[in-house]
Amino acid sequence: MHRSIHVIIGAISGLFFASKLYLVPLCLIMGSIGGYIPDFDLRFGHRKSLHNLFSVLVGTISLYLLLNLFPCNLLHDNIWSLTLSFTTGWLLHIFCDSLTKRGAFIFWPFSNRAYGLRIFRSNSLASTATGFIIAFILLLAWLIYSGGLELLIKYL
Ligand SMILES: [Zn+2]
Structure with missing residues (x-):
């Protein structure tokens, strides 16, 4: 999944924690x-050291x-x-990557096994489309959660 989609999904997930x-x-x-x-761990030729729950906890x-x-x-x-905005963005990144063929090493360094649904290749059109669908669903959920959708419908 392209990094910009991870950033968009992370940004939208942060909205859930904006109480003011x-x-x-x-x-x-x-x-x-x-x-x-x-x-950033891709620079070291792998997708393990920052794509796991332990690194999320440390971060x-x-x-x-x-x-x-x-x-x-x-x-x-x-x-x-x-x-929590930061943590949720990071967790959703790992979740989205777990949908790709390579999966995610969520228990690394304690386990070297990749987990995930492994539906599509990371750089495929299906990956990009799924990322945008997840972002859209999150945005819609936030609009409902925050009452923004109700306001939007009221003024249309
Ligand atoms: Zn990644």
Whole structure:
């Protein structure tokens, strides 16, 4: 699946944690970063070290501690919204990659087995289409969850 689709899916997933309007851009950014980060391990010729639950846990704890270091009330007051946006973006990236033929090494480094539905090749049209469908479903779910869809229908 193309990295930009992972970023879009991560950004949309971040919206679910934006409990206040001013958090929308911050959660979009944190979700995008979470969706972007895992493919950095492709530079090392594999899709293991950042495509597993252990790395998500380490990344989540690291981000939480990093946000705590900044002397900024905006970050401290919304630390869980920002951290969970990031984590969800990362988890959805792994889930989407698990749909590809290579699967995802979700229990690496404890297991070297790839898991997933393994439906299509990573760079195929089916992969891209599925990514956009997932993004659309997430956006629709967020619109329903946030009450935005009701407002949209009301003004149409
Ligand atoms: Zn990936």
